[in-house]
Amino acid sequence: MNTLVKLLSSSAVALALSTGVLAQNTEIKTEKTTLNVAVISDGLEHPWGLAILPDGKMLVTERAGRLRYVSADGALSEPVTGLPEITVSGQGGLLDIILHPDFANNQRVYISYNEPGESGSSTAVATAVLAGNALTNLEVLFSAQPKFDSRHHFGGRLVFADNGDLFITLGDRGQRRDDAQTLDTHHGKVVRIKTDGSPSVTNPYLENEDALSDVWSYGHRNIQGAALHPKTNMLWTHEHGPQGGDEINITRADHNYGWPVITYGEEYGGGKIGKTSQDGMQQPLHYWTPSIAPSGMIFYTADLFMPWQHNLLVGSLKFGQLVRLELTGEKVTHEERIMIGQRIRDVRQGPDGAVYLLTDQQSGQILRLTPKK
């Protein structure tokens, strides 16, 4: 904690670290700009996913199983009705929300959540049409198999591919078995489906009888951040390592990302888990030891923070930071840790170019970052 406190650029951030709540309108000095951090909303129970509508309103999920509208001035609606049945347990609950690319015309949204079943629960994805304060025509598109009782590692980020397919990121459910390495379960996978729920026609295992046909890539531990590269349209993801070894990967079809065979992390309590490389397994593009516990990622593309254009912004749960990565092609060339002082769960870019953050607290907030004028 002492080294962290030395990094703090304002007493307001120090206060946030101790209280878990950021005061209104804090300024934070960074390498390239001074941020104005405004609290838009608070009182959200572990908010997880934020979707920003074309008109500047927002939709925010609470892991406890609620979805709310947020008005442009931050007022929260009553919970939206019509959600599916959700198992709220440990890291599981209502997770991400994204808009259909043509949301302005069809009002369609996609949500990920922990879905109950006979043998336990698993990450599922549903779509529905928003009509006022209700989800209507709800349809479940995906349920990870097999379901079982575990409170850990649900993954849950949703990203549209450039051809309209839907990427779903998953976790290994906390099982240090071979599940992430075998193609017959969804544990530790990225899945790619069409919006009718069928496997993408681009998937690598459509003809493989021993594999689930919606699997895209494997060997992942727990992916809680994902974004499409704005120029290459490749899916970039980050995943949690065990203790150290958090990774950024470009998640390609039929590629094995190594977990739990290779990792730069360690056992909790010390000791090696495995090796760090093996033929046929991908090295991460970038990794963090010690862990930052990444959650939420965007490529920043707007003009408002001109010096941040084309940077990757990643939330850190563990250190309460926004991590800014400068890239040259597929290489990380510079990393800046911006101390926000709260566990960051999601990172989004608004139509106004502002950066929006969700904080992972019992009484969580929506923060808006703009450059100081």
Ligand SMILES: [Ca+2]
């Ligand atoms: Ca890996």
